[in-house]
Amino acid sequence: MPVYFPREIIHAANGLAVGILGGGDKKLILKGDAYYQSYICHMPRSIMELVLDNHFEGFDGFIFPSICDVIRNLSGMFQLLERGSFVKYLDLPQNFKSHIGGEFYIHELQTVLKSVFDINGVSVTPERLNHSISLFNRNRELIHRIYAIRQDFPWRMTAADVYNIVRAGYVIPVEDHNAILEKVIALVIEENGEPLDKIRVLVMGAFCEQPPLGLIRTIEMAGCYIIEDDFLLGSRWIMGNIDTYTADPIKALTDAYLEKSTFSSSVYDVGNPKEVRLLELIKSRNVDGVIFAAPSFCDPALLDHPILQKMCNDRNIRFISFLYSENTGQFKVIKEQVGTFSDSIKLWEEPLQLKK
């Protein structure tokens, strides 16, 4: 489940970590609504629908990284339904000190490894885990490279195409995904297409329940290049490489989580304010404005957005804001809002001048 899970440990234990991100706009919700009150986001209902319709047959276990209370409750429902050999609510540390949050996280990961060992009997040696980490390091590097190319040449590949390519990595082995990403990079380093008269935007708030593909397309068709986003954030969560030359790779994974995590509304990182980190991202990606797009009823996102928007107001950074559901089907209103945003920046704004 979203947002981040260190898939390296499952890979090293001879498993495949599959990302379950909801039913999107393809799954009709009939039974899932009965499990949740009306005023929560959509994704857990569609995941309930998927499990009740037996789409997860053949999965050995389910891991629910801590994001919010909704996901905690969802893990409880999976326990009651007795699906798979284990159901684990993985409490990601909110304390970033090595001897507190770090120790806790190591214990959490070892609990997962024990559950997998009980199924397949595979012991994760340091060599195996270092090898897996190196493959995921490569995966992050390749995705980072695609984003870097799009930063300079966003017309070469649409944001929707990038989204699909990155999302493929949630359901196939990392070795296969790396091979696909390498082919994609070989294509996008060549010039193709022509730059269009669009503004450059950063989309923020979509870290958990994913927006429908039509919404991503709508933003770009309404006059924006999506240069940066927090879609599928787990695949880019760790910023930079994780140490692979170590006798204790679990600690290396832990140190990376404590020291190299990106920011997200699902994390309470009090010593590292998100508005400062958002500002750094806006500067480094050189965007013209921010689109705050959050799932309806997503408490973590909607609690953060006023803080982030105040920073934008204080810095004269243009932004708009709207809500979506994974199954939103009507984009006309959003297209008009985004189109007006784009036009207003193109026609009347001076380019954003932010001090480095």
Ligand code: SF4
């Ligand atoms: S979309 Fe928001 S409220 Fe819903 S499960 Fe994710 S973080 Fe929680």
